[in-house]
Amino acid sequence: MNFKQLETFYWAVKLGSFxxxxxxxxxxxxxxxxxxxxxxxDLGVELFDRSQRSARPTAKGRDLMQYAEEALxxxxxxxxxxxxxxxxxxxxxxxxxxxxxxxWLPELVRRIHERYPKMTxxxxxxxxxDLIANxxxxxxxxxxxxxxxxxxxxxxxxxxxxxxAWMASPKFAIGAEVLTPKKxxxxxxxxxxxxxxxxxxxxxxxxxxxxxxxRMDTCKSFTVAASLAAAGLGLTLLPPRCYARxxxxxxxxxxxxxxxxxxxEFTATSxxxxxxxxxxxxxxxxxxxxxFERSSNAARARS
Numbered sequence: 001m002n003f004k005q006l007e008t009f010y011w012a013v014k015l016g017s018f019x020x021x022x023x024x025x026x027x028x029x030x031x032x033x034x035x036x037x038x039x040x041x042d043l044g045v046e047l048f049d050r051s052q053r054s055a056r057p058t059a060k061g062r063d064l065m066q067y068a069e070e071a072l073x074x075x076x077x078x079x080x081x082x083x084x085x086x087x088x089x090x091x092x093x094x095x096x097x098x099x100x101x102x103x104w105l106p107e108l109v110r111r112i113h114e115r116y117p118k119m120t121x122x123x124x125x126x127x128x129x130d131l132i133a134n135x136x137x138x139x140x141x142x143x144x145x146x147x148x149x150x151x152x153x154x155x156x157x158x159x160x161x162x163x164x165a166w167m168a169s170p171k172f173a174i175g176a177e178v179l180t181p182k183k184x185x186x187x188x189x190x191x192x193x194x195x196x197x198x199x200x201x202x203x204x205x206x207x208x209x210x211x212x213x214x215r216m217d218t219c220k221s222f223t224v225a226a227s228l229a230a231a232g233l234g235l236t237l238l239p240p241r242c243y244a245r246x247x248x249x250x251x252x253x254x255x256x257x258x259x260x261x262x263x264x265e266f267t268a269t270s271x272x273x274x275x276x277x278x279x280x281x282x283x284x285x286x287x288x289x290x291x292f293e294r295s296s297n298a299a300r301a302r303s
Contacts, residue, residue: 009061011024043060093142094140096124100159111288149269157284164238190218225237225238268283
């Protein structure tokens, strides 16, 4: 029995399949299968129920999982405490929301490579719900997202707050009046997909005014939402700091609402059980690099 076999076994159980474990370990599925077979032969027991389509462990497999998890955790702790940051190897899987991509992600990547020159990054930009699911499944080491991940198995670090505002094309038939959720509920709205924090927060805003948006078209990026809004197809919610050029050129205009949309907090979150020793340090590094406002009041004052 060796460490590679234990690591492979851990990820097969954690991710629920040999194929997912192979992807996580940058190995082939045949390599994963061989390591599991060798581990079972060394221990003299079956570790997986072969009658199931998923990688479901047997009773002995569940017992071994506790030891494998502890062995991997001790290995990561040893590496974090003993090895220098410059010598830290491995892959860091970083999930990011689009707002981070549009602002300070390049600077964060540069700083990570400066501090961990032997580390490889795998970046995944996706919607909030998908990023949280991948973090909980162990497919990501850190997520940089709007809002906070629920539960006690994660360690969030605040990245600051971002101001969002309603926008539309100047051609869109809206007067100069201040719009309430009740007045806006009959107007077409463009939001990100239901798996996004953006969609949920828009629904919450309407509910705060005892209203319900009658028509909400969805897409997967701010860029698409801004393009559709600029074409006069509806109102959308965007960060003004990222669309100052479109506002100044007259492609988009800010819409006054009551209540105004509250600033959104972003967080860097790593799972407590993450097997990437550098994850907590990178989360703190993200907080250092972030140029989001450090308080909701500051974000509101800049709007």
